[in-house]
Amino acid sequence: MPGLETVVGRRINALPAALDAANWPAGARVVRIAPDDVFLIGDGPLELSDRHAIVDHEAGFSGVWITRPDAADWLERNAVWGLAPDGEVAQGMAAGLPVKMLADGQEVLVLVASVLADDLEERLA
C-alpha cells in the first residue's frame, strides 16, 4: 500500500436527519462515519438544517487512494469485512487497526486516524 498522507476536510456532528438531508458541496466526498458523524472532504458551501451542528476543520485522518482490486485483496488478507457499495463507507478493524474505506468507482479511499498512520504503514510493510 502506498504511503498515507493527511487528508484535510471538515468534521460534522449533527442530527442524523440533518445529515441525511444535507446539501453537500459539489464534488465533495462524504465519509459517513456514524449516523451523526461525517468527515467531509472537499471545499464549498454546506447546507445543513441543524443549527447546533458541530462543524470543525478536520486534519486527523490520513489516507491513500488505491484501486478497487487492491483494496479487495488487502481486505481479504487483513479484515473480516468487505467493501461497501459505491459512495458508502465500510469500516472496521483491518490489520488490527480501525480503518475506513470509501469506494468510488474503480478507486477506494483508505482512511485511518493519523495517530495510527505510522502503525498501519508498519503493519503493511
Added chain:
Amino acid sequence: MFVTTFRYGSEQVGFRSGDSVLVALLRAGIRPPTGGTVCLAGDCVHCLCTVDGVAYVRACQVPAAEGLEVEPHPDDGRPLLPQPVSRPETVMRNLHADVVVIGLGEAGRAARDHHEAAGRMVIGLDARDGREVAGIYPGPLVVARDGREIIGVHCEEVVVATGSSEIQPVAPGTGLIGLYTVDAVDALHQAGVELGPIVAIGRPPTTAPHRLAEGELVRFEGEDTVTAVVTRTDGGEQKWECAAVSLGLGRYPRDILLRMGSGMPVTAAGSVGDPTELPPPPVAGVVCPCSGVSVEQLDSVVGRGFEELELVKRSTLAGTGTCQGQTCLPHVRSYLTERVGATPAPFTARPLARQLTISETIANYRLPGFFKTSLDSIHRQSGGVMDRFGPWYRPWHYGDPLAEYWAVRSGVSIMDVSTLGKMIVTGPDVNEFLERLYPTPVATIEPGRCKYVLMLNEKGAVFDDGMVCREDDHRFTLTFTSSGVSFAEMWMRDWAEAWGMDVRILNRTASLGAINVTGPRSQDLLESMGLDLLPPFLGHRRMEVAGVPAHVFRLSFTGEASYEIHHPIDRSPRLWQALLEAGDPFGVIPHGLEALLTLRLEKGHIIVGQDTEADSTARRLDHEWAVKPEKGDFLGRQAVLRTDAIELDRQLVGLTMEGPAPDEGTVLHDDEGLSGYVTSARYSPTLERTVMLGWVRLVDGEVPDTLRADDRLVHRAGTPFYDPEGSRARA
C-alpha cells in the same frame, strides 16, 4: 520399487501417487501403533501422527509427499511437543459469499449447483480437496484450514453436506491393530494394500475377499495385533481366526458442524440430516477412544446420578477429545437410552471441530494499536526516550529530566500534551446535560472560562477528571484524561440517549494536537510571538499562534503559569518548532513525563487510575470541594449523599519523607499494622524531600501524623506541597 519416499520414525516409506500417508504405511506393512479401528475417512483418532512437527494430524487425510517427516504418536500418552522451528506465519484470508457448502460429495455438489443456478455466489469447502472446515461461528463465519492459510468465509447461509461416518465397535480388544471399517477395507483393497485374511462383521466388503462372521460381536483377541474375533450366536461363542477384521456396523451422521450452526442459517443436505439409528447399547470395552472412557466408567457416573448427556460428557470427558464425539456419541446416547429410558439429544457442539495449530489459531491476530502524536518523530529525533503511557507513545524525557524540571520551575518549557482527551459538546440541551453529568455547577461557568471537574459513576466513585470550558451558551470544550476519554465518550453518549437529551458530542482527541507552554516565563515567550490577548487564569480564547489557528487555555497542571495550545493535529510540527525558536532567548526546552510527574505531584494533583481506586469517592480523595450535592441532581449524587453519612475509613493524603522516593505501591504501616500504600512518590528537587500521595487508614477518625514505609518514617503533609496558595499558577 518406489522412487519417492517420506520418513516415518526411522524408516523411509515409499508411496504411490494418490496414496495418503496412512495408505502408504499400510502398504508397507506398517500399522498405526495406537491400534483401534481405522476408518480412512478422517473421523476416528486411530491414525494420529506428527507430520512435519505438527501433532494430532490424521495420517489418512494427508497426501503422501516426498520428504515428509512423520512420527507416530506414542501408543500411550501424548506426543512430545515439537522442537521450536521457524515457520512462515499463517495468514488468514477472508472471503465473502452468499452460500458456503461444506462437503462436496453428491449431496453437496447438488446443493452447490442449486444455489449457483439461482445466481448466488457459492464457495464449496471439502476436506478431500484440502480445505477442512474447523468451525462455524455466528455471522455465519465458516473457518477452514488448507495447510497454508486459514480461510474465513463470511456468508448468508451454510449448507452442511458432510455425510455420515461408520460406527466404530465397542467391545473388549478394540485397541488392537488390524481393525478396519468396511469402507476402509474396500478402499485399501482397491489401492492394492494387502491386509491378510479378513473376517467381516456386519455389512461385508464389496470388493475385498473375506469370511463373513455370524452372530453378534463379543470381543477381539490378540496380543498387539488382532488374531481372532469372537461372536455370539444362539449356539454360543464362535472364534474366527483372522489377520484383519472388517466392521460394517452402520453409519452415524457426521453432524458436528450442523449442530454447531444451531440458531444460524445452517441447513443439512444429504445423509448428514438423516434420522439417526443408534447402535446396540455397549456392554463392555472403550466407548470413547479419545479420552479412554469405558463402559464401566459410564456405569460409575450414571450410577452416581449423572444421567444427562451433558453431565456424562463433563464428568467423563467422553466427547471432548480429538474427534469431538464423532466416535463415541452414538454409543453414549445408546447407553443412556437403555439406562434412562429416553434417547438424549446430541450434546452441544462448539468450535472448533478440528484442532488448529497455535499459528493457525492466531492467524492475522494483531496487537492493539498504540497512538503516536504528530510530534512523535520530532521527539525521537530530539533524543526523546519514548514509551507507552496509556494508549499513547509519549516522551519520557529527552536525556536530562532534572534540567527539564528546572526549566518549568524557573524558566519556560513546552510539552506535547496532544494525548489529552478533548471533546466538543453542543445542542439545545447541553447545559442541562452537563449539569447532570458533572457534580459541580456548570451554569456558573461564563463563556471564555474553564472549571476543573470530576466525573462520578452511579456509585459516586471518580472515574475521570478534566476541564469544562464554555465557548458560548450552547457550546463547550471538555477535556479528559488521555486514557479515559474513550470510555468517557461512551459514557456521555449512553447518558445522552438515556436522558433523551438533544446534544451533539464529538471526540476531537485524535484530531487536535496540544502543546503546553509552562513556566514563569511562558507568558513572556508567547508575548514575544505577538500574542498580547492571552486568556487569564482558568480562561480560554481562540487565536492564531505562529500562523496556526489555535484554542489557548490558561490552566496549570505543573503548578506554574501554563498555556495549553490546542490546534489541528497536522500543524503540530510547525507550532512546536515556532515555540522552540521563539523560546530560544528564554532558554526553552521540552520536558517529558518524568519531569511532569514530579511537577504535578508537588502540586498534589491526582492522576485518575494511578491515585484512585474503583471505590474512590471525592471525599476519600479529599476532593469534596469539587462535588456540590446542593446544586441538584447529577450522576452519583445519591451515592455521594449516602456515603457522606458514613464515617470515613480511609483517605488519599499527602505524605513526605526524607531521602529518595520509595517505589509506588510501597506498603504503609501505622502503629497498629497495615495502614495503606503509596500511590505516587517522587523526590522533589525544589522541596528537597520526597513527596507522596497514598491511601491511609484512619485511626479514630483521624489520619495518623506519622507512618512507616520500608522502615522509614513518613509524615503526613497537606497538599499542595508546592505553592499552596497557587500564586505561581495564577501569575
